[in-house]
Amino acid sequence: MWRKAQAGDEAAYRAALSLMTGRIRAYLRRRLVDQAADVEDLVQEVLLAVHLQRGTHVEGLPVSNWLFAITRYKLVDHWRRQGRQPAATDDLDALDDVASADDGSAAQARRDLRKLLAQLPEAQRRAIELLKLDGLTAPEAAREAGVTESAIKVQAHRGLKRLAAWIRGEHEDR
Structure with a gap:
């Protein structure tokens, strides 16, 4: 078209x-x-x-x-x-775009990401969702989560580190 x-x-x-x-x-x-x-x-x-x-x-x-x-x-x-x-998203936002391109493997990658996020501790998952997927600033995300700005940053960092390790196959405690 x-x-x-x-x-x-x-x-x-x-x-x-x-x-x-x-x-x-x-x-x-x-x-x-x-x-x-x-x-x-x-x-x-x-x-x-x-x-x-x-x-x-x-x-x-x-x-x-x-x-x-x-x-x-x-x-x-x-x-x-x-x-x-x-927010810097480490290309997590790009997954929406790629999945929108009607590529089955990209859609699968997005589903896999959602599954991985669901396995994170609640605080880490929530921090990543607010900061990386929803694009909130650290102060906005902290207010939304009811924690300090430094706490939301630490949780997001730990969660991203854990996700990266899982993806590389270095971390087995899922």
Whole structure:
């Protein structure tokens, strides 16, 4: 469909934008849970950027990767305008994007990650979810969890260390 849209097929372009809109909206809703009013504004910003940058998509590469790169940049711009820095995610957020690319192995990786997270101690799991998956800052995550800022950072660090060891096969106490 995107090839037809790029070739000037107006109906294909409208259909592609319609499909993209739903995916963009879902992606942003997961990251801006408490900012629903901003989601629609960002969807429009992304769609405008997609329109203006439509010639930058490299044929043969998944359109979804290109689309979510634009979406991520717009989301980061939004956070910067609000004075909030996005959390470093060690590529955990990228799993959502990859899974959205309709790749079965990526979807399986996401399910595996969820299973691993479920096996962590509650405090570590919660810290990783708040800081890495939800993108909260350390002070925001600490308030949400009802702990100190240093405690949330320590729990996230320990949890990520444990996850990395499990993935490398170095840690067996799951």
